[in-house]
Amino acid sequence: MASLTARWHRSIQEIPQLQWEELLAEHANPFYRWSWLEALENSGSVAPDQGWQPLHLSLWRGEDNLIAVAPLYLKGHSYGEFIFDQSFARLAGDLGLRYYPKLIGMSPVSPVEGYRFHIHPDEDAQDITVMMLQLIDEFAARNNILSCNFLYVDPLWQPLAEAAGCAGWVNHQSLWSAEDQKDFSDYLAGFNANQRRNIKRERKAVSQAGLVVTPLTGSELTPELLVRMHSFYEQHCARWGPWGSKYLQGSFFKRLVDPALAQHVVLFSAHRGDPFAPVAMSLCVQDDCHLWGRYWGSEEDIDCLHFEVCYYAPIEWALRQGLHSFDPGAGGSHKRRRGFVAQARTSLHRWYEPRMDGLIRSWLPRANGLMEEEIEAINAELPFRTKPPELMV
Template sequence: MAELQARWHRAMTEIPQEAWQALTGPAGLPFYSWPWLHALERSGSIVPRQGWQPCHLSLWRQDRLIAVAPLYLKGHSYGEFVFDQSFAQLAGQLGLRYYPKLVGMSPISPVQGYRFHIDPAEDGAELTALMLELIDRFCLEQQIFSCNFLYVDPLWQPWAEAAGCATWLNQQSLWSNAGFSCFEDYLAGFNANQRRNIRRERRSIAAAGLQVTPLVGAQIPAAMLQRMHHFYAQHCSRWGAWGSKYLSEEFFHVDAIELREHLVLFSAHRGDPLEPVAMSLCVRQGDALWGRYWGSDQEIENLHFEVCYYAPIEWAIAQGIRGFDPGAGGSHKRRRGFLAQPRASLHRWQDPGFDRLLRRWLPEANAQMLEEIAAENAELPFNRRELPLGAC
């Protein structure tokens, strides 16, 4: 390993795009592509003044990039959706400074799949361990309390755990396609009461004179992405100080246009789909769909469910999508067919006493989380017998 060179980067522009993309691959998650991460930085959405300092680690064999780790130095815990405020409170009680911390994730995107991107010709486990050693050294030198990898890729997780990372389980929602041929086929899995509820909610949208049209990729005019910024900003403003408005107007006006090959807009309209009264923005890659943002100009009962859940599910079935992750939070997702799923984050704390304390607590906490997930899913309004597909 002596011929390897490690470098730290304060911006995506310091790493060649082609070299980064060669490691993530054409089938990699869009949230970890060079254009996506660069767009967040260039638009002013993920920058130091917003509490996100890019601090990416790269590993080189002479002039060849062989591994990268997207990392951010953070002075707060917002935009992560793995809620470690109790850790921060505990650190304060012990007289320890919790921030800044180092975070590995795709910013403001609670999407499973974080990993070190490593050349497949290299020894992935060995380079993972080496990069974690480099991160530990960096944290000690810079007096950074911890490094935290969020929503990790289950295939990469064992390498990081073998190198000493502690695992903390949380939960998220996921809709899975069991081979449905249409939305009614999907509804057949619910009990009779919930089928009636969902049909009633969908009928109320039609009764309001609305329909929902998906706009995909190159079909999306630039003006619609700018309109999406209006909906996004308006929705965030309704929550006041808790609005979580992270993306800048520049992101929607410039960067989203370049990223739209991965985007799907669901436009709720009366007449022209390009004149929406509400819209949601989803991201698609292959047979996976992620829900991200939504907003509405009008308060219409059940419109959120239609634009953010039902219409995307109906479209996903038609497109052969296997999984739909609707985003963080919201117990209301459960009753609409999104099962609770465990999601792992990995942690390294530089204070030995704090590290020992958390590692003693985590096994019990993780067991309780799995019990909670099982209990939540047991309460879902599904039929308890196998139903044949083909209800359409």
């Protein structure tokens, strides 16, 4: 049997696209596809001067047979993660430790559940997970790195990593699930009377402004449309000043017309006649089962337009396409009144300094219990019927 060789990569381009994709198979969402991660790197959106150094770990059987890969980044800050670890950074400072750089496993600037080590199905996933974590630990020790953090992990991979010593930290995000809904009327029927009237009023406000929302995807996308989307994205980020979370370069948006990416991109264009001349737009990402909301912007301040372009039109489209769920992105308590349920999201962590490791691990059970209570309290106040979410602690 051929021996195993580990390699570290400062660019995803060092790993053959075909072999990367063969490992992902049915496990991964579009945010872990080679084309998506390469577009982030090649556009300069994810790069050392942005505080993101790609540092992917691969495992090879023999010279040419890729059997596992871990998408990883060396981070000089905590922006673009949407898991707020300021308390960990403060603790490190109190202990006289250097918190950065840190290792991060996630799809950059995308708070999307699904992180895992991608392992060939013929390999023992538990053994390979243990081996790759040991390689990461050794790398961290050689380079005086304090922690490795896997964010928004795939619940199916989570037990393997926890069995190998990773500590779980629970946060939450919003999720709409189709359940037994077939169309937008079914969606509305799940709300109480007051919220049904409110949603109808909000949608009417957009139509009274003369706007129609049209979904565009695949071959309908044009370079000009994606440049326009980037402009909306920049305008929206600029509204929030230094807190605007502007991470993506214009060249990343231009890459989204590539067929491998365009098949997953859906633009919701709000327009007065020509969908290719929008006054507002949102960008979503889809696969065969799920929809994810990412970015939006508008050149006009129109009442309720954000709700229509970012929530109602995507939900209506998802129902027509037979999709199972819609993750609208991080933040926003207003999502809770529009069909979105609080769902647990787990991140997994390894700390390499014994004092810090011991303090955080002793704190986590209490913190996770409080998060469970918060999720239950949020969902108890929702103005619609829903099944209790499963908490994955």
